[in-house]
Amino acid sequence: MITRREWIAMMCAAPGAAPLVRSAAAAAAPASPVSIARCASYDEDVTARLAAMFDQLGGLERLVRAKTVTIKVNMTGSPGLRVRGKAPALTHYTHPKVLGATAYLMGRAGAQRIRFVESAWASGGPLEEMMLDAGWNVRQLIAAAPVVEFENTNALGKHKRYARFPVPGDAYMYPAYDLNQAFEETDVFVSVAKLKNHATCGVTLSLKNCFGNLPASIYGDDAGKDEPNERPARGRESVGHRGTRRPPKSAPQELHFGASHDPGYRVPRIVADLAGARPIDLAVIDGVESIAGGEGPWIGGLRLVQPGVLIAGLNPVSTDAVAAAVMGYNPRTTRGAAPFRSCDNMLLLAEARGAGSADLTRIDVRGLTIEQALYRYES
Amino acid sequence: MLAALGWVAGWCAPAPQAWVPMRWPWQDARSLDLLAGTPINCLLLEAYSPDLVAAAEKRGLVTLERIAPGGDTMAAARAALARGVSGIVLEGSFAEGTAAAVRTEAVSRPVIEITARNHLALGSAAPVLGTWQGVWPGIPTEDHGSSRMAGPSGSAWIDTNTGFIRTVRAWGDAAVWLANTPPAGEVITTERYLQAIADAAISGGRWVVALDRGFAGRLAAGDASARVSWQRMGALLDYFERHPEWRAMREAGKLALVQDPAKGGLLSGGILDMIAVKHTPVTPVPPQRLTPEALAGAAVAVDVDAGALTAPEEAVLRNFARSGGTVLTSPAGFKDERPPGDSITLSKAELDRFNDIWRDVNSLVGRQNLGVRLFNVSTMLSNVLASPDGKTEIVHLVNYSDYPVENVTVQFLGAYRRATLLTPDGADKTLQVYAADEGSGVDIDRVAVCATLKLEL
Numbered sequence: 001m002i003t004r005r006e007w008i009a010m011m012c013a014a015p016g017a018a019p020l021v022r023s024a025a026a027a028a029a030p031a032s033p034v035s036i037a038r039c040a041s042y043d044e045d046v047t048a049r050l051a052a053m054f055d056q057l058g059g060l061e062r063l064v065r066a067k068t069v070t071i072k073v074n075m076t077g078s079p080g081l082r083v084r085g086k087a088p089a090l091t092h093y094t095h096p097k098v099l100g101a102t103a104y105l106m107g108r109a110g111a112q113r114i115r116f117v118e119s120a121w122a123s124g125g126p127l128e129e130m131m132l133d134a135g136w137n138v139r140q141l142i143a144a145a146p147v148v149e150f151e152n153t154n155a156l157g158k159h160k161r162y163a164r165f166p167v168p169g170d171a172y173m174y175p176a177y178d179l180n181q182a183f184e185e186t187d188v189f190v191s192v193a194k195l196k197n198h199a200t201c202g203v204t205l206s207l208k209n210c211f212g213n214l215p216a217s218i219y220g221d222d223a224g225k226d227e228p229n230e231r232p233a234r235g236r237e238s239v240g241h242r243g244t245r246r247p248p249k250s251a252p253q254e255l256h257f258g259a260s261h262d263p264g265y266r267v268p269r270i271v272a273d274l275a276g277a278r279p280i281d282l283a284v285i286d287g288v289e290s291i292a293g294g295e296g297p298w299i300g301g302l303r304l305v306q307p308g309v310l311i312a313g314l315n316p317v318s319t320d321a322v323a324a325a326v327m328g329y330n331p332r333t334t335r336g337a338a339p340f341r342s343c344d345n346m347l348l349l350a351e352a353r354g355a356g357s358a359d360l361t362r363i364d365v366r367g368l369t370i371e372q373a374l375y376r377y378e379s
Numbered sequence: 380m381l382a383a384l385g386w387v388a389g390w391c392a393p394a395p396q397a398w399v400p401m402r403w404p405w406q407d408a409r410s411l412d413l414l415a416g417t418p419i420n421c422l423l424l425e426a427y428s429p430d431l432v433a434a435a436e437k438r439g440l441v442t443l444e445r446i447a448p449g450g451d452t453m454a455a456a457r458a459a460l461a462r463g464v465s466g467i468v469l470e471g472s473f474a475e476g477t478a479a480a481v482r483t484e485a486v487s488r489p490v491i492e493i494t495a496r497n498h499l500a501l502g503s504a505a506p507v508l509g510t511w512q513g514v515w516p517g518i519p520t521e522d523h524g525s526s527r528m529a530g531p532s533g534s535a536w537i538d539t540n541t542g543f544i545r546t547v548r549a550w551g552d553a554a555v556w557l558a559n560t561p562p563a564g565e566v567i568t569t570e571r572y573l574q575a576i577a578d579a580a581i582s583g584g585r586w587v588v589a590l591d592r593g594f595a596g597r598l599a600a601g602d603a604s605a606r607v608s609w610q611r612m613g614a615l616l617d618y619f620e621r622h623p624e625w626r627a628m629r630e631a632g633k634l635a636l637v638q639d640p641a642k643g644g645l646l647s648g649g650i651l652d653m654i655a656v657k658h659t660p661v662t663p664v665p666p667q668r669l670t671p672e673a674l675a676g677a678a679v680a681v682d683v684d685a686g687a688l689t690a691p692e693e694a695v696l697r698n699f700a701r702s703g704g705t706v707l708t709s710p711a712g713f714k715d716e717r718p719p720g721d722s723i724t725l726s727k728a729e730l731d732r733f734n735d736i737w738r739d740v741n742s743l744v745g746r747q748n749l750g751v752r753l754f755n756v757s758t759m760l761s762n763v764l765a766s767p768d769g770k771t772e773i774v775h776l777v778n779y780s781d782y783p784v785e786n787v788t789v790q791f792l793g794a795y796r797r798a799t800l801l802t803p804d805g806a807d808k809t810l811q812v813y814a815a816d817e818g819s820g821v822d823i824d825r826v827a828v829c830a831t832l833k834l835e836l
Contacts, residue, residue, distance in 0.1 A: 082782075087785060
C-alpha cells in the first residue's frame with residue numbers, strides 16, 4: 001500500500017498535473033479536516049458511519065445546536081430518468097438514507113429546524129413530490145428529526161421574496177445572486193452531494209451541487225424578461241451554461257455578458273461565486289453507489305460504480321479536493337487533463353477567492369486515507 | 380357436414396365476451412398440452428390438422444379459422460366450417476357485405492371481424508370488436524439502445540393501446556381484442572410479452588396472444604427458458620381472467636375527455652394517452668354519448684373539438700359548467716381529425732397541433748388530485764376503475780421497463796380504508812393507509828410487470 005505522501009507525489013506527477021501557481025488568497029485559503037469512511041452499501045448502518053465521521057470533524061453539536069440547518073441535496077434532472085432502470089439514489093441522486101441519517105444526527109445534536117432544499121428540475125412544485133417521484137419515503141425523512149421541512153428552491157416556493165447574496169471580493173460572473181429565501185433563513189448550510197463526474201465541470205461534489213441553488217425562475221431558460229417566472233419548466237442552459245441570455249432585470253446582471261459562451265468557463269466560475277455568496281458550512285459526499293462518466297442519465301457512456309465511501313468536511317473546497325483524489329484525480333489539475341478536460345477547475349477558482357484550500361498537503365484526512373479509499377473513476 | 384354436425388351437438392363453449400384468444404402457431408393436437416395452466420380458450424387457426432380441431436373441441440376450446448382477404452372468401456369460409464371449427468375470424472379489409480354473407484353461411488357459428496381501427500363497428504351488437512392495428516407496447520428505444528428521451532427533462536414515452544381500448548369500451552360492452560403481432564426483427568423478451576398482455580388488460584381489453592416464430596419454435600421443442608416465459612404469460616393472463624369483475628368496472632376520476640372516435644379518439648399516442656402518461660385518471664366520453672350521466676363525478680371536462688359538437692351536446696357541457704364543472708375547450712380553429720389512411724398514430728405535425736391542447740390540459744390539471752396521484756411511476760401506466768356501487772376502486776399498474784420499480788406512492792381521494800396489493804403471483808398484501816395532503820396514501824414496495832391496488836371503503 002502506498003503512503004499518503006507517495007500518493008500525493010504520484011498525483012502531482014500525473015499527466016496534466018498543473019504547476020501549483022497560487023495567489024495570495026489561495027495560499028491563505030482555509031483548510032479543514034476531511035473525514036472518509038467505508039460504507040460498502042446503503043444497507044449498512046449509514047447513521048453510525050456518519051456519526052463517527054462527524055465526531056472526527058469535531059462533533060455536530062457545536063455546529064447545529066439551536067440552529068436552522070439547510071441541507072442542499074442533489075436531485076439533478078427529472079426523477080423519471082433512470083440509469084438502467086435503477087433508482088436515482090443508486091446512481092446520480094444523493095441517497096435518502098444519507099440524508100435521513102444526517103438529519104437524524106443533526107436533530108439529535110440539537111438542530112432547531114432542518115430544511116431540505118433543491119431546485120427541482122423544471123418545476124416550481126413541492127419538493128416532496130419530486131422526492132416521491134424518485135421513490136423516496138418522504139415520511140421517513142420527516143420523522144428523522146423533530147422539525148423537518150422541504151423547499152423547492154427553483155422558484156419562490158413557500159416564500160414571498162427572493163434573497164440577494166452578494167459575492168464577496170472579486171466576483172467571477174455575477175456581483176450577486178438572487179436565491180430562494182430559504183438560503184437566507186439558514187444558520188448552517190450543508191451540501192450533501194454525490195461522488196460523480198460532471199460533463200461540464202469534470203466532477204460534481206459539494207461545490208458543484210450548489211449550482212442547483214440557482215432558481216430557474218430567474219436563471220432558467222424560460223425566466224421572465226423583467227421579473228422571475230414562478231412556473232419554471234426548463235433548465236439553466238442559456239443563462240447559466242452558455243450566457244446567451246440574461247436573467248430578468250429584477251436580478252443582478254452578469255458582469256461581462258457576452259464575454260464567454262463556453263460552459264466550461266462559465267459554470268465553474270458561477271460555482272466558485274456561489275461558494276462565496278452562500279458559503280457551505282458542512283460538505284457531505286455520498287460515494288456509496290454512484291455513476292462515472294457524467295452527472296445523469298442523459299449523458300452517454302455512463303458506468304455504474306460502487307466506491308463504497310462517505311466523505312465529509314467542514315470546508316467544501318478541501319472536501320471536494322479529497323473527494324476528487326479518492327476518484328483518482330489530481331484536484332489541482334487545470335483545464336485539459338482529467339477530469340477537467342474541457343473546463344476550468346472550479347476547486348482552484350474557489351480556492352483563489354479564499355473559499356478553501358484544494359491543497360492535499362494542507363488537508364488533514366481522518367478515518368480512511370485517500371489511498372485506502374481510492375476508487376478510480378477513469379476506466 | 381358430419382364434422383359440422385358434431386360441432387353443433389358438442390359445443391358448449393363460453394360466450395365470446397369470455398374468450399381468451401391466441402393465434403395458435405402449431406398444427407398438431409399434442410400442442411394443446413401447452414394450454415395447461417393458462418386461461419386461453421380460443422384459438423385462431425390458419426394451418427391445422429383435423430385432429431387439432433377435434434382435440435380442442437374435447438377440451439371445450441373455441442377454434443376460429445382465420446381468413447384473410449385476397450382469395451375466395453366464401454369458399455374459404457365454407458371449407459373452414461366443413462372442417463368443424465367453432466367459427467371464423469375475418470381479419471383484414473374485405474369487400475362490403477362479405478362479413479354478412481359469411482355470417483349467413485355460418486348460421487349460428489360466430490364470425491368475428493378483426494378490422495382496421497377506423498372500421499370497427501362501434502355501437503353494433505358485435506360481441507367482439509377486434510383490430511389488427513396496435514402499437515407494440517413499451518418504451519421505444521433509439522438506435523443506440525437508450526430510451527427515447529431528451530435531456531435532463533425528458534421522461535420516457537410509453538407506446539400503449541390503452542387510450543384506444545378505453546375509447547372503444549366507452550361505446551359498450553363488447554370484448555375488445557388487440558390482435559397486433561410482435562414487431563418483426565426485434566428480440567421480444569418475456570417482459571415485452573407480459574407488457575403487451577397487461578397493456579390491453581388494464582383497460583379491459585385482451586391482447587390476442589401471438590408468439591414470434593423463434594419463441595414458438597423453442598416452446599414446441601421444450602426449451603426450458605421458453606417454458607418458463609410461457610408459464611409467466613399464462614399466469615398473467617390468468618391473473619386478469621380471475622377477476623372478471625374488473626372488466627365490469629368503468630374508468631373513475633374527475634376528468635372527462637370528450638373526443639369523437641370517428642376522429643382522433645381511436646389513435647394511439649393522442650391526447651388520451653398523453654393524459655395516461657401523466658397518470659391522471661380520465662374517462663373518455665364520445666360526443667355521441669355525452670349526457671349529464673356520462674359526466675357524473677367529473678369536475679373537469681376537456682372538449683377536444685369544440686366546433687364539432689351538436690347543439691344538444693353543447694348544452695350538456697354548458698350545464699356541466701353551470702353546475703360547477705370546469706370545461707376546457709380546444710383552441711380556436713383546432714379540429715380533431717382522423718389521420719389519412721389506416722394510420723393509428725399521429726404525425727409529427729399532428730402531435731405539434733395536439734401539444735397546444737396538451738399544454739392547456741397540463742396547466743389546468745397541474746398537480747390536482749383528480750382521483751388518484753401516483754409517484755415514481757415514470758416507466759409505468761395506470762388505469763383507475765371503480766365498481767358500479769362505488770364501494771371499490773382499483774388502480775392497475777403496468778411497468779414497461781425491464782426492471783422492477785420500487786417505492787411507488789399512491790395518493791387517492793375518497794374514504795377508502797382498506798388497501799390491498801394484488802399481484803400475478805397471487806400473494807395479496809394488505810397495505811397501510813395513511814393520511815396524505817389530499818385524501819389518503821399508500822406505499823407499494825415493488826412492482827415487477829404488473830400489480831393492482833384494490834381500495835375498499
